[in-house]
C-alpha cells in the first residue's frame with residue numbers, strides 16, 4: 001500500500017502555495033473532531049474560496065444534455081481530491097447534485113496503510129438548492145448515514161410566495177429526516193447593493209430570484225464555521241461566482257473568489273456541450289493576488305487521458 005504523505009505536500013505546495021498562507025492557517029472549529037489546516041480568507045466575514053472545475057479545450061464542463069464527462073486524468077483527479085482535503089466544505093449546485101449524484105469525497109487518493117494514524121480530511125458537502133429539490137436518496141445522504149461522509153448541508157432561500165411554502169416545508173422535512181441540515185440564506189442574487197457598472201451589468205444578467213446571493217451565502221457559511229470553501233460547479237454556479245469575481249474588481253473587501261484552478265482536458269466537446277461563459281462580460285476576474293490562480297497544464301499524446309501533468313506558472 002502507498003502512504004500518500006510523501007506525495008501530498010509537494011503537490012499542494014506547488015498548487016496552493018500554502019506557504020504564503022501560513023499566517024492565515026487555522027484549525028477546524030466545526031462539529032468534527034478532525035482538525036485540519038486550511039487556507040483562510042483575510043476577510044473574517046467569509047471563507048477562502050477556491051473555484052475549481054475541469055473543462056475541455058472549448059470550455060465545456062459536460063456533454064450534451066449535461067452528460068457527465070471524464071475530463072480529468074488520473075493525476076488531475078488526485079489533485080482535485082487533495083484539494084478537497086484542504087477545504088472545510090465543498091459546494092455544488094442542485095443541477096450537479098441531481099445530474100451527477102456526486103460523492104464529493106477523497107476516494108481517488110492513495111490508500112493509507114492500515115496502521116497509519118493519518119486520516120484524509122473529508123470536506124463538508126454543501127448543495128446550493130434554493131427550492132429544496134435535493135434527493136433524500138442521494139449518495140451524499142447515503143454516505144452520511146453509513147458514516148462514510150459528513151452531514152450534507154442544503155443551502156436554500158425560503159420561498160417568497162405563501163402558496164409555495166407547503167411543498168417547501170414538506171421537502172424540508174423529508175430532507176431533514178434523511179439527515180440533511182437545511183441552511184436558510186436570505187437575499188437572492190441581484191439584490192446586492194450596486195456599486196459599479198460591472199455590478200449593474202452582472203446583476204441584470206443574474207437577477208434570478210431562485211439564486212441564492214453569493215455574498216450572503218459566504219457570510220452564512222463563515223458564521224457556521226466554514227473557513228474555506230471549494231466550489232466545484234456546475235455551469236450556473238461557476239458563472240455566478242465568476243460574475244461576482246468580475247464585479248469585485250478593484251474592491252478587495254467584496255471579493256468572493258480567491259483562487260481559480262481549472263483542469264483543461266486535451267479534447268473538444270463541441271457546441272452542444274455545457275459551458276459556463278454565457279452572459280459573462282469581457283473583463284478580468286478579481287482574485288487574491290497572493291494565490292496562484294493560473295496553472296499551466298502540460299499534456300501531450302502520452303498524457304492524454306492517462307493524466308495531466310500540472311505545474312504552476314512562475315510569477
Ligand SMILES: NC(=O)C1=CN([C@@H]2O[C@H](COP(=O)(O)OP(=O)(O)OC[C@H]3O[C@@H](n4cnc5c(N)ncnc54)[C@H](O)[C@@H]3O)[C@@H](O)[C@H]2O)C=CC1
Pocket residue numbers: 052053054055060061062063065066067068069071092093094095096097099100128129130131189210211212213214232233234235236237238240274
Ligand atoms: N467538469 C466539471 O468540473 C463539472 C461539471 N459539472 C456539470 O455541470 C452540469 C450542471 O450544471 P448546471 O445545470 O448549471 O447546475 P448547477 O450545478 O450549476 O446548479 C444550478 C442551480 O443551483 C441553484 N442555485 C442557487 N443559487 C445559485 C446561484 N447563486 N448561482 C447559480 N445557481 C444557484 C439554482 O437552482 C440553479 O438552477 C452537470 O452536467 C455536471 O456534470 C458540474 C460540476 C463540475
Ligand SMILES: Nc1nc(O)c(N)c(N[C@@H]2O[C@H](COP(=O)(O)O)[C@@H](O)[C@H]2O)n1
Pocket residue numbers: 053054068069070071072077080092096100101102103104105232233263
Ligand atoms: N475535476 C473533475 N474532473 C472531471 O472530469 C469531472 N467530471 C468533475 N466533475 C465534478 O466532480 C463531481 C463528481 O464527484 P465525485 O466523483 O462523485 O466525488 C461532479 O459532480 C462534478 O462536481 N470534476
